[in-house]
Amino acid sequence: MSATPFDQRDGWIWYDGQLVPWKDAKLHVLSHGLHYASSVFEGERAYGGEIFKSTEHSERLRKSAEILDFEIPYSVAEIDAAKRLVIERNGQTNAYLRPVAWRGSDMMGVAAQANQIHLAIASWDWPSYFDPAEKMKGIRIDMAEYRRPDPATAPSAAKAAGLYMICTISKHRAERRGYADALMLDWQGRVAECTGANIFFIRDGAVHTPIADCFLDGITRRTVIDLAKRRGFEVQERRIMPEELPSFNECFITGTAAEVTPVSEVGPHIYKPGNMTRTLMEDYEAEVQPRKAVAA
Numbered sequence: 001m002s003a004t005p006f007d008q009r010d011g012w013i014w015y016d017g018q019l020v021p022w023k024d025a026k027l028h029v030l031s032h033g034l035h036y037a038s039s040v041f042e043g044e045r046a047y048g049g050e051i052f053k054s055t056e057h058s059e060r061l062r063k064s065a066e067i068l069d070f071e072i073p074y075s076v077a078e079i080d081a082a083k084r085l086v087i088e089r090n091g092q093t094n095a096y097l098r099p100v101a102w103r104g105s106d107m108m109g110v111a112a113q114a115n116q117i118h119l120a121i122a123s124w125d126w127p128s129y130f131d132p133a134e135k136m137k138g139i140r141i142d143m144a145e146y147r148r149p150d151p152a153t154a155p156s157a158a159k160a161a162g163l164y165m166i167c168t169i170s171k172h173r174a175e176r177r178g179y180a181d182a183l184m185l186d187w188q189g190r191v192a193e194c195t196g197a198n199i200f201f202i203r204d205g206a207v208h209t210p211i212a213d214c215f216l217d218g219i220t221r222r223t224v225i226d227l228a229k230r231r232g233f234e235v236q237e238r239r240i241m242p243e244e245l246p247s248f249n250e251c252f253i254t255g256t257a258a259e260v261t262p263v264s265e266v267g268p269h270i271y272k273p274g275n276m277t278r279t280l281m282e283d284y285e286a287e288v289q290p291r292k293a294v295a296a
């Protein structure tokens, strides 16, 4: 990844309805979103010029805002169109997109009923690089100290910036300890998800993944569940306790950025990425290809 800081790049960012030069896409330090985490975002990818599941992401963005008690002043169709415009203007085919919505500066207190809602969409090159042999080595995952919060204490269904505070702390700790990521348990001590990806396990030909009712129900997670079912694999969405971790044979994580990434270790537990993980990894790779290319 390039070392150029993200505020120093070239290109265009869609900002409140207009494309502005990248370096001019600024906000004031007295923005509610910065002080009180009244901000929601998405992470999406375009493959071959087409944004994968764009509408699902736009719907989730609007839903996340609603959960945080604000309404994004653009429809799903308008957000979809704005995203297409950004990658087109930036001349990108394989890209990562970052829509972000936040409460502005009109009021600076906990209450911010009248604050203007802003929406920006940035995109940057993200080559779609796929080396199955390399990926099959698997990544090492640490156990996080923080847990996903009880839905009664945080808006856990939203992709809200505030929920990432504990993810960043957990990921930093994992990296310092030599791991690629960290597995977070939920507030009841059950297996939940990683800091930016969902988690799956395989045992005796069946796919197991935690029920996503107190953490993000990833769009990749849902896609992979569909792909597994299409393959005729048994899929069990259920409660998974950490005591079960040694009983699984394979493990992988899913997310827009991670796609399907095999895992070789979770804490003291060792996994050997095998055929089912490889199949789902390859099926996902095929699934994200642009429809027009597939149809051609």
Ligand SMILES: Cc1ncc(COP(=O)(O)O)c(C=O)c1O
Residues within 6 Å of the ligand: 043, 167, 193, 194, 195, 196, 197, 198, 216, 217, 218, 219, 220, 221, 254, 255, 256, 257
């Ligand atoms: C905390 C968290 N969980 C799960 C995911 C996977 O979500 P998706 O597949 O929609 O990218 C992400 C990525 O956005 C995430 O940040």
